[in-house]
Amino acid sequence: MIRAMLALLLAAAQAAASAPAPAPPRIERLLERTPIIDGHNDLAWELRERYGSLTDAVAGDTSKAAWPLQTDLARLKRGHVGGQFWSVWIPATAQGPRAVEMTVEQIDLVRRMAAAHPAALRLATTAAEVRAAMKAGRVASLIGVEGGHQIDANLAVLRQFKALGVAYMTLTHSQSLEWADSSTGTVRAGGLSPFGRQVVAEMNRLGMIVDVSHVADTTMAQALDVSKAPVMASHSGARAVSDVPRNIPDDLLRRIGAGGGVVMVNFYPAFVSPRWRAWDRERSAYARSVGVPDDVYDDRAPAKLLEWQRTHAEPAVTVSDVADHVDHVAQVAGKAAVGLGGDFDGISGTGPIGLKGVEGYPALFAELARRGWSDADLVALAQGNVLRVMERVEAVAREMAAVPPAVVPTTLR
Numbered sequence: 001m002i003r004a005m006l007a008l009l010l011a012a013a014q015a016a017a018s019a020p021a022p023a024p025p026r027i028e029r030l031l032e033r034t035p036i037i038d039g040h041n042d043l044a045w046e047l048r049e050r051y052g053s054l055t056d057a058v059a060g061d062t063s064k065a066a067w068p069l070q071t072d073l074a075r076l077k078r079g080h081v082g083g084q085f086w087s088v089w090i091p092a093t094a095q096g097p098r099a100v101e102m103t104v105e106q107i108d109l110v111r112r113m114a115a116a117h118p119a120a121l122r123l124a125t126t127a128a129e130v131r132a133a134m135k136a137g138r139v140a141s142l143i144g145v146e147g148g149h150q151i152d153a154n155l156a157v158l159r160q161f162k163a164l165g166v167a168y169m170t171l172t173h174s175q176s177l178e179w180a181d182s183s184t185g186t187v188r189a190g191g192l193s194p195f196g197r198q199v200v201a202e203m204n205r206l207g208m209i210v211d212v213s214h215v216a217d218t219t220m221a222q223a224l225d226v227s228k229a230p231v232m233a234s235h236s237g238a239r240a241v242s243d244v245p246r247n248i249p250d251d252l253l254r255r256i257g258a259g260g261g262v263v264m265v266n267f268y269p270a271f272v273s274p275r276w277r278a279w280d281r282e283r284s285a286y287a288r289s290v291g292v293p294d295d296v297y298d299d300r301a302p303a304k305l306l307e308w309q310r311t312h313a314e315p316a317v318t319v320s321d322v323a324d325h326v327d328h329v330a331q332v333a334g335k336a337a338v339g340l341g342g343d344f345d346g347i348s349g350t351g352p353i354g355l356k357g358v359e360g361y362p363a364l365f366a367e368l369a370r371r372g373w374s375d376a377d378l379v380a381l382a383q384g385n386v387l388r389v390m391e392r393v394e395a396v397a398r399e400m401a402a403v404p405p406a407v408v409p410t411t412l413r
Helices: 002-019 023-033 043-050 053-057 073-078 096-116 127-137 155-163 196-204 217-224 250-258 274-290 302-312 319-333 358-370 373-400
Strands: 036-041 081-087 122-123 139-146 166-170 208-209 260-266 339-340
Touching: 023 358, 023 373, 036 139, 036 260, 036 339, 036 358, 036 373, 043 053, 043 081, 043 096, 053 096, 073 081, 073 358, 081 127, 081 373, 096 122, 096 139, 096 155, 122 127, 122 250, 127 139, 127 373, 155 166, 155 196, 196 217, 196 302, 196 373, 208 373, 217 250, 250 260, 250 319, 260 319, 260 373, 274 302, 319 358, 339 373, 358 373
Parallel strands: 036 081, 081 139, 122 139, 139 166, 166 208, 260 339
Antiparallel strands: none
């Protein structure tokens, strides 16, 4: 009984604290001048799955919708988001030509969303276009492919994705490929196969950012060996702070920083907090034992899970926990090598207290300011570091302009 009462009290306290507190005037002024560019947001898939791929859903505050979203136009403005890499993720189980088709549908959705809301969003493919969009008061809308399975092992598809406006590709998602190993998959390529190295080289030639989130340590190390341009980890944390395969160890953080790259820190509690991850594993095991899904964390969760949660309190994950990852990346890789990749609408509706939606970014900046981050440091975190990476990737592509497109092998088959 006492355990149940404590769980209820903690849940009530977390609910009361979930809304971000007003940011100090210093932070509001800073983010009005230099808004945030976020590395990863999965809104497009949520719109596909929950809203029939209709782009009007984001026009109002969706936090109280039948299926709440973590992202909409009103809260992007409140959160001072000036640029967003929209992920065109599809499940890793989608393979072959269907994976390509689904990716094109998701690219089309992002482009339609920007076209439907021209007063708020503007498509961008270069650093200059991002700067111009932010100067005009629009959210610069970039596109990221989240997984090499989406090109179906075909360099021609990679090139056409670039032509459609794709700015980066994550080399793998949750499953390993013939040509690249995932951090959560079985070893198939030993890092990068020869074809995988060709993919990285072609991305350099095209001016497409090589994204190393989700990949195995061996894949990341080899991508750093091969790439002529800085790499990005679009939504990853520090393994020294939270020891999970999806986070990046210190030796590779140092290499990313030394190469001029950027690590965009993820907000998903499973990657941020070891305590939350352990609780979530226990929760998932219980869900399997009673035959209910475990991928919803709010009041829409199955009744049996809600009952379980009344006696198994969810560990609090806060803005401070996320700031620990930002601080660690900055200490190891340098403050020029850190950014933010919240993974909103890809984290099952959950998130740290005060960071449960895109309106919450100022709370993180306030916490970092409290820890002594200067305005210049915060500006670099918000946008300067990722813009520098984009500009260098573009410069490398110009340097490689005389290199012909790779045609052999175009595919693995």
